[in-house]
Amino acid sequence: ILIMAKSNKAFFWGLFAAGGTVVAFLTPALVLVFLLAALGHVPSRFDYDTMHAFAANYLGKLVLFGVITLSLWHCAHRLRCVLHDFGLRIDTLAAWVLYLGAAVGTVATGYALLAIC
Numbered sequence: 001i002l003i004m005a006k007s008n009k010a011f012f013w014g015l016f017a018a019g020g021t022v023v024a025f026l027t028p029a030l031v032l033v034f035l036l037a038a039l040g041h042v043p044s045r046f047d048y049d050t051m052h053a054f055a056a057n058y059l060g061k062l063v064l065f066g067v068i069t070l071s072l073w074h075c076a077h078r079l080r081c082v083l084h085d086f087g088l089r090i091d092t093l094a095a096w097v098l099y100l101g102a103a104v105g106t107v108a109t110g111y112a113l114l115a116i117c
Contacts, residue, residue, distance in 0.1 A: 012077055012099065019074025022067055052116070061113045069106045076102040 033046060044050075054060040076098040083094045 012073070015070065015073035016077035019070035019072070019077075022070045023074055026067060055113065055116045061116070065109055065113055068109045069102075072102040072105040072109075073099075 033043070036043065037046065055064060080091070080094050080098050084091060088094070
């Protein structure tokens, strides 16, 4: 009988992979929209009233929650890998700090989205 040790790597790796996919697909579109907005060319679908209606809808809240939190978890895991690549062998401390930051960001995102009426 082979007994394997328990690991939480699969959970964090799954969040990292999902976040990376979300970031890869949405970041170019967000950069384009924000660039257009900065130049004074806000598309009609991205005015305040439309965006507020989207964020006030429960499906919109779910989409925003997914995009923001998956990006946070992706960033946390990526930073953990970067610290290791730079030779900082503080993996346990880095994991605690970065994943705790992502968890706090997740809770704060949920709270902020629920406050939008």
